[in-house]
Amino acid sequence: MLREMPPRDSSVQASTETPSSSSSSSSSIPSSSFSISSFSSSPSSSPPSPLLQYNLVGSLLPPATNSLEQELMVWHPIAYPALMPIVASSLPLEKLLNPRRSDVLSAHLLHDAEPPDSVSPDMRIESRDDNKVNPDFYKKLSHLSPMHVSFLNQVDITSWTSLPIPNQIAVQVIALYLNNDYQVIPLFNMDLFLRDLSRNQPYFCSSLLVSALLGWACQAYTCMHPKAASWSSLFFLDAQAQWSRLGRHESVTLSSMSALQLLCMTSVTHGQDELALSYIRKGLELGKMMGLIDVASVTESAAGWLDGYPDWQRAASYTAWGAFDWALLFALHYHKTEVGIPPAIMMPGDIDLALAAQEGLSIRLPVNVQVFRASCKLWTIFAPVARIYYGQANDIFLNGNPALEYAENIYHELLTWAEELPPNLIRQPGNCHGVLMMHIYYHAVIVDLFRPFLHLTHTSSISLRTFNADHATPRMVYHSSIRQLKRLLLSYRMEFGLEALSVLWQTGVVYVVNATIRDESSSKDEMQFFMHLCLVGLEELSLSFRVFGSITRGVLGMAVRQGAIEQHQVRRARRRLKKIEQHFLLGISSDEIMARWMVDLDLAVTDPIHAQGGKLAEDFDRMSVHETRDDI
Template sequence: MQQERKYRNILPGPPTTTNNENLANEDGEAVSGISSGQEGSKRKRRATAKACNSCREKKIGCNGLQPCSHCKRRGLACEYATISKTILNSIPSGMKLLDEKTANRHKHAAALLGLLRFVPDDQVHDVLQQLRAGRDAGNIVDSLRGQFHSADEIPFPNLLHAAPPPGQTSLEFELMQAYTSYDLEATAWSYSFYDEAEHLLEHETALGMATPNTVAAMLYLSMSATCHAKSTTAATEHLDHAIDLAKSIGLFGIADEGMSERWPDGATDFLWEKSLTQTAWGSFVYITTQCAQNKTCKIAYPPRSPIPGDAADFEDGKSPDGPHFPAYMGTTFPCLCKLALIAHDMIWVNYGNILRVEGYSMIEHMEVLYGRYLEWADRLPLELVRSGESAHHVLIMHIYFHAFVLDLFRPLVHHGDAIRARLESFTSQQASPEAICLASATQLGRIVVTYLQRFSSASHSFPWSTALLYFANAVMREMGRPADTSEKLADLRTCIFGYQRLQRSFRLSYGIIRSLLSMALREGVVGSSEARAIISDTDERAKHHRGHGEVQAPFIVDLDLGTLDPAAAHVDRLAAEFEELAIFNEFTVIVSGREATNTSTEAMGSDTEGQYNGNTGGERGRGE
C-alpha cells in the first residue's frame, strides 16, 4: 500500500478589497490588493534615497521611514546621518564632514570662546544671558567684533578665523595638497588659491595684523610662489616679510639681552605658548634650509623658546598630562630642529663674514662643525636611524643631514687642493672634505632610490626633492670619482625621473629639469640628442600648467656655481641656456668609435618606472 504523502498546510489568502490599492507590508514591500480575491503579488521593493545608520551598518534594505520597519521590529533607535548635498557634491566619495549647519555652529562657538577671553567680565555675563535666551552665536560674534575699532584691540584676531571647525581633520588638507598629482585639471585651483591668499594678505597687512599665523602663511606663500615659478621676486619678498614679522613679535632673530624670559606679549596660556613655539621652530627650520641652498644669512639668532617635543627642554609642568605629539613631531621634529641649529652656525661661518676667509684657513672651523654633525647623528634614537623600514619623514631628515654636510665643505670646491686636505681630528689618512662629500652624496643616491620605490609622496611632496638636487649636482662634479660617463648618466636619469614625477604638481620641476640638462651638456655628461628627447617629453608633461612661458623663481640649481655667482646659478638663467648649449654641443662634440648615447625618453621612462615602481632590487649596490 502506498504511503500517504504529507503536504504543507496552505494559509488563507490576504483579505480582499473593493478597489486596487497598494498596501505596504512591514518590510516596506508593495503588495497589490486585487478585488477578485487572488493572492497579493509582491512587487520589487521601491528604492529609497537614504537608509538609517543601523541598516547601513548591517547592509540590509531600509524603507526610509522614520522609524524604518527593521528598527521598529527590533526595537532599535532609528537614526539617519544628515549631510548636505552641496558638501557631498564637492568632495570625493568616502570623506565624512560635518553638515553645513553643524560646522557653522561649531565655527561660531569657537570664535565666540576666543573673543570672550578679551572682553570684560560684565560683558561675558551678558553674553551668557543672551545664549541662554536662545540668541544665535553667530549674531553675538558679529556684535562683539563690531565693538572693536582696530585690530590692535583684539590680540591675534585672525587666529580665530583660521581655526578649523572641531570636526574637521588634517586629512582634508593633505588630500588638497596632493590632489593635483591625481587630477591635472586641479592645477588651476592652486594658482587661484594663491591669488586669493595674496589679496587676503594685503588686507591683513593694511590692518596691521602681526601674528604667528601670518608668519606661517607668508612662508607658505613663499613656497607656493617658488613652485609656481611665475616670478623671480615674489617668493623672496614673502620670505623676507615673514622673517621681519617673526622678528617683530619675538619668534626668533633677537639677541638674548634684547628679549625677556617669556614671550613679548606676556602670554601664559599653555596652548597659546605652544603654538608660538611650534611656529617659531618650524619657520626657523624651513628658513635655514633655504639659506643653506641659497648661500645667504637671514636669521642672526635662533628661537630662544624650548624645542617642541624635546623632553630635555620642554616644561611638562605647563600641561597636566604633558605634551603629546604624533611620530613626525614627537621624535623627528625635535631632532630636525637640533640639526638646523648646527646648520645655522655653518651658514654664518661660511657666508656671514664679509671678508671671506679662503682656502686652508676655513678647514679648521669646518672640521669643528662636522664633528657636531657626527655627534648629532650618534645621538639619534633608534627609531630615527635610517633603515629599509624608515618612515618618509625620517628619510627627509637624513636628506637634510647629508645636504648640510655637502654645503659645509662646498666653499672648498673652488680652492684647489683644499678639498683634499686631511682632517686632523680623524685617525684615517683618507679623512678629507672630498671623501666626506663623496660619502654623503652616495647616501643621498641611496635615499633617492628608496624614496622613489617606497613612497607615493614622491609625486606630490617637494621637500624630498632636496635629495634629487644635491645628488644631481654631486654626480656632475668631479670629486675623485672614476670618470665613468655611463654611471653618471644613469644617476642623472634617476634624478630627472624624480623631477618628472613631481612635475605633475609643481611647475618649477620643469625648469629644474632644463637646468640640470644644461649643466649636463656643459659637463659633457649627456649628448644633445638625448637631452632634446628628454625636453620633448618634459614639455608634453607640462602642458597642464598655466602659463607655459619662461620659468622664473629665485631657486639655485647649480650649487657650486651659487657660491661664486648666485644669479648665474638660478633656474631661470640655466633653463634659458639649454638651447644654446644643445646647439653648441651638436657642432663641437666629436664622437669616436660609436654614436653618443641616444636613448629615447620613452625607453628611459619605462626602464626607470620598472626599476622604482615595483622592483626593490633595482637599487645599485652602492657602498654604505
C-alpha cells in the same frame, strides 16, 4: 627595503637590508642586462619612446671606497651606516626609471573617465565625486590620526573662502599636505589648526592662512585633478590680496606668519623669486615683532606673554621653529641668509613634556614631533654656517687658514647631532618619509660645508686634524656623504608613492644629480642609473610644480656640457617638458619664471649668478636652438 641599520655597538659593522632577491656579498653578483625607458610617454599621450639599452654590471654603491669612509662607518654609524651593495637585478627598474605620474596626467588632460590600469594603486586617491570623499582616501594617509580625520570631515571650506573649489577637494588637498609636507617642515600646530578650521574659530586659523595653504598644497594635487593648477594660482592671488588689505596691527598674528612662509614657498615653485624673498622677509619680520624669532635677548622674546597659555605656547613654538627651519632650507638653496638667531622660546613638544612632568607623568612624543625637534637642532647648527658661507665676506673667510678648522669643528657638531638621535629617528626599515628627509638635509648640509674647499687648491688635499684615516680630506668627506645621499634618494624613490607628491624631496635629487654629472670614480652604468633616477624625479616634480620645467632644462644643460647624457635622451626629455608646459599648465599665470635658486652647486661656489636654475635653463634653450639650426 633599502634602509641601513646601524650596529648595536661600535664593534659590530653596520648592515643593510636589501631586496629579498639580492645577495649579501658583491662577489657573486652576475652581470645583468636590462631594457629601460627614460622619460617614456604614456600610451594615451604619444607613441612609446625607443628603449635605452645598457648593462648594470655588479652592484650599486659597492662597499666603502676610501679609508675615511670606513672610519666614519665604524665610529659614526648613525650618520654613515654601512652601505651594502644592491644587486641591480633585484631592483624594479621599470618603476624606478619611468615617471610614475605621466599616465595620471594624460588621463586628466584627455578627460578620461578612469585613469589607466597601469597607474600605481597608491596614486589613485582622487575622488570621482568632488562633493564626496572616497572612503579609502584617509587610509592612504598614515600620518593622520582619527582625531585629525574627524576634524577634516567637519570642515566647511565656504566658511573660509568664496573661491569656487569643491569642499571635499579642498579637504583632500589639506589632508595630503598634512600627511606629506607638514611632516617635514611644519609651519603651524596641526591639532590646533584643524580644530579651528573645523569649528570656524579664528584663534589658530584664518582665511589668509587657508588661502595660502591651498595655494601651496593644490600644486601637489595636480596629478589627481585637472583644475588643481588653476586653483593653486587663484588661492595664491587671493592670499596675496588678503595680506595687502590687512592693517599693521591686525596682521601681527601667528596665522599670518605661517601664511607668509607658505606664500614664500608658493612663490618659489611658481618661479617668482623676488616675491618669495619679499614674503620670507615679511614673515620673519612679523616673528621678530612678536618676539618669536631673531631676537637678541630673552627679555625680547615671546616667552613672557606666552607663559601660562599652553595652547598658545604650542602654536607659537611650531610657527617660530617652522619658519626658522624653512628660512635655513631657503638659505641652503638660494645662498641667501635671512635669519641669524634661533627662536628664544620652547621647542615643539617642550610644553607637553613640561605639563606631563608637573603631573608626575612621563610621555613619549610622537615621531613627527621628534623629527621636528631634531630638525630644529640640525638647522640651528647650520645657521652660523649659512651666515658665513653666504655672506658678503665669504671669499675672505674661506680663503683664510682658519676656514677648514672651522668646517671640521662644525662637522663634529653634526656627527654628535646624529649620535644623539633617538632610536626611532635612526635610518632603518619602516622609517617614515620625514625621517628620510631629515637625513637627506643632514648630508646636504655636510656636502655644502666642505664643497668650497674642493675648489681651493691649498685646502682640497689637506687632511683633517681629528681623523686617523689616510687622506681624510674635505673631498673624501664630500664623497662619503654623496654616497649616503644616493642611497637615501634610492630608498625614497623605492618606498614612497604619495609622499613623492611633495616638492621637498627635490633637495636629494638636485644634490645627487650634481654629484653624478661630475662623478669620475663610478662606473658609467652606475652614473647613468642615477642620472636617469634624478631626471625622472625632476620630470615628476615638473608635472605639479611649474618651476621644475626650468630646473630640469638647467640640469640637462649641465649634463650635456659634462658629457653625462646622450643627445637622443636630451631630445626625448625636451619633448616631454614641452608637452607638460603646453598641456598641463594651461590656464595658469604666464609670468616669467625666474628660478634663481642654485642648481649648479659647484659653479655656485665661484659664480652664483650663472649657477641659478633660470640662467642654466636659458643656456640650455640657446644650446637647443643651435642644435636645431645644425639639423636643418
